[in-house]
Amino acid sequence: MLSSVAKDIYFEFRRLFPTRLLYGKEYFAVSKLLLDHDLDKKNIVIKSRLRETLYLALTKTKFYPSRVKLSAKDILNNDPHEMLALFPLLSKEEVVAYNSDFFTSKLQPKILRSSSGGSTGLGLVVQRSKMSSDVERAFYNYYWGDTGFSLEKSRVLRLGQDALVGLSEPPCRQQGNRLLISPTHIDKRNFSKLAEAIHRFSPDYIHGYPSCVTELAELYRESPNCIQIKAVFLASESIYKKQLAIIQDVFRCPIYISYGLSERTNIGFAKFIDGELSNYCFDDLYSVNEFICDDVGVQIVGTSLWNNAMPLIRYQTQDYVRKNNDAIVDIEGRLQNFLLAKDGSKIPSLILDDVNWEWIAHLQIAQKEPGKLTLYIKLKDGFDSVVVCNQIVKRQVDLWCELFDVEVVFCDELKRKKSGKSSFFYFD
Numbered sequence: 001m002l003s004s005v006a007k008d009i010y011f012e013f014r015r016l017f018p019t020r021l022l023y024g025k026e027y028f029a030v031s032k033l034l035l036d037h038d039l040d041k042k043n044i045v046i047k048s049r050l051r052e053t054l055y056l057a058l059t060k061t062k063f064y065p066s067r068v069k070l071s072a073k074d075i076l077n078n079d080p081h082e083m084l085a086l087f088p089l090l091s092k093e094e095v096v097a098y099n100s101d102f103f104t105s106k107l108q109p110k111i112l113r114s115s116s117g118g119s120t121g122l123g124l125v126v127q128r129s130k131m132s133s134d135v136e137r138a139f140y141n142y143y144w145g146d147t148g149f150s151l152e153k154s155r156v157l158r159l160g161q162d163a164l165v166g167l168s169e170p171p172c173r174q175q176g177n178r179l180l181i182s183p184t185h186i187d188k189r190n191f192s193k194l195a196e197a198i199h200r201f202s203p204d205y206i207h208g209y210p211s212c213v214t215e216l217a218e219l220y221r222e223s224p225n226c227i228q229i230k231a232v233f234l235a236s237e238s239i240y241k242k243q244l245a246i247i248q249d250v251f252r253c254p255i256y257i258s259y260g261l262s263e264r265t266n267i268g269f270a271k272f273i274d275g276e277l278s279n280y281c282f283d284d285l286y287s288v289n290e291f292i293c294d295d296v297g298v299q300i301v302g303t304s305l306w307n308n309a310m311p312l313i314r315y316q317t318q319d320y321v322r323k324n325n326d327a328i329v330d331i332e333g334r335l336q337n338f339l340l341a342k343d344g345s346k347i348p349s350l351i352l353d354d355v356n357w358e359w360i361a362h363l364q365i366a367q368k369e370p371g372k373l374t375l376y377i378k379l380k381d382g383f384d385s386v387v388v389c390n391q392i393v394k395r396q397v398d399l400w401c402e403l404f405d406v407e408v409v410f411c412d413e414l415k416r417k418k419s420g421k422s423s424f425f426y427f428d
Helices: 004-016 025-036 039-060 072-077 080-084 092-097 130-147 188-201 210-221 241-251 349-353 385-400
Strands: 112-117 124-129 156-159 172-175 178-181 205-208 231-234 255-259 268-273 287-293 298-304 315-324 327-334 338-340 346-348 360-369 372-379 405-410 425-427
Touching (some): 004 172, 025 039, 025 130, 039 072, 039 080, 092 124, 092 315, 130 231, 130 255, 210 241, 210 360, 287 315, 372 385, 385 405
Parallel strands (some): 205 231, 360 425
Antiparallel strands (some): 338 346
16 A cells, blocks of 8 residues: 555656556556447447456355365356346345455565455455556546546545544645645634635535535635635545535536446446436446346446456445436445334435534534434524424424434534544444
C-alpha cells in the first residue's frame, strides 16, 4: 500500500503523464468497449472474462475445488454462464471465515493491492490486482465523463475517508488535483477557512459521502458566495431523496451516484438531474449481476469479471434494490441498515426520508429493540425544538404507527464512524 508521502507525489504528478504510462492495456480495451457500444464484441469479452474467472477460482484458490462439482475442463468446454449457475451462492460469513482461501496463487504479492473492511464491517481483507483497479477507473471515467470529468486532470473537492484528519489538524489540504476536506471539520466553526481554501482551489467537481456533501451544501446555502461546479459525485452511503434535493438546490448541477462495495463484485451508476432520479445501471462488462429475491427483498449478487487476485463467485452483497420489471429504480440499502419492525419484518431505513429537512441540520436513526426507533436530531438555528418534535413524531406516527414507536432526541453533535461518515442509522 502506498505511503501517505508516495500518494501525495502520485496525485501531484499524475496529471503530467500520458494515461498510457498510468494504466495497463485492459484499461484502454474496456474504455474502447464502453465507447463503441458494440454488443457483440462486449458479449465476447464478457464470456471470455467469466470463463477465466471461473477457471481461476477452480484451479488457483483453495476454497472452490472442494465445494464445486466441476472440473477445469468443464469450465473450458462449456458455456460460462451455464457453469456459473452451478456455483453455489457465496455469503460474507464464508469469505470472512476462509478469507485467504480466496486468494489466487497466480500473482505475486508485490503487485497486489490490499484493502481491509467490507460493507458490513466484518473483518475482511480484499485483494485485487492493478488490472482490477485500472478497469474500475475506466468505468468511472466513462460514466462520469459526459460532464468533462477526468480522474487524472479534473480539479476535485474530495470529502471522504482519505481526507480525514484529527480535529486539531487543519481542515483541508491540497493533494495534486484534489482538495481534501476532512469530514469531521465540515461545520460552522471551520466554514470560513474551508470557503477560503475552496475558493482559492476553484474546484470543477465535488466527490464525497452524501452526508458530508449535504452538510457542505447547508453551509453554502447560508453563504452569499456559493461555488460554481459542473457536477457532484456521491458514493459510499445510502442516500435520502431530500439530500439530493438539497445538494441540487444549492450547487445547481447534475448529481451522479455510484454504488460499489469493498469486495468489488458489482458497480452501479445513476443520475439525479432536475429533480429526477434515473434508474441504476449495473454494467455487465464489469460483473455478472444477479438480483435474487429472499426474505428481506431483492439482493444484489455479483461475480466480478476483472479481479484475478481474489475471484468471488455469486457473492451475496447483503445490499438490496427496488425493481420495476427489469429496471433497478433505487438502492434500498444494506442489510445492517434495515430497521426491525414490531412484527419482526425488516424495513429499509430510507423510509424515514419523509421529515422536514428545512428544520434539520443532521439526523440519525438508532434502534435499541425491534419496533422502537430513536431519531437523534441536530436542529438548524431558529427553530423551536418542542414544535419540531411534535410535528415529526405526529408525521411518523401517522405513517408508521403499526411498524414503529418513535422517540425524538435533540443534540448538538451526532455520532460519526471512524471513516468520518455521520451515518444515518445504527443499532444502539
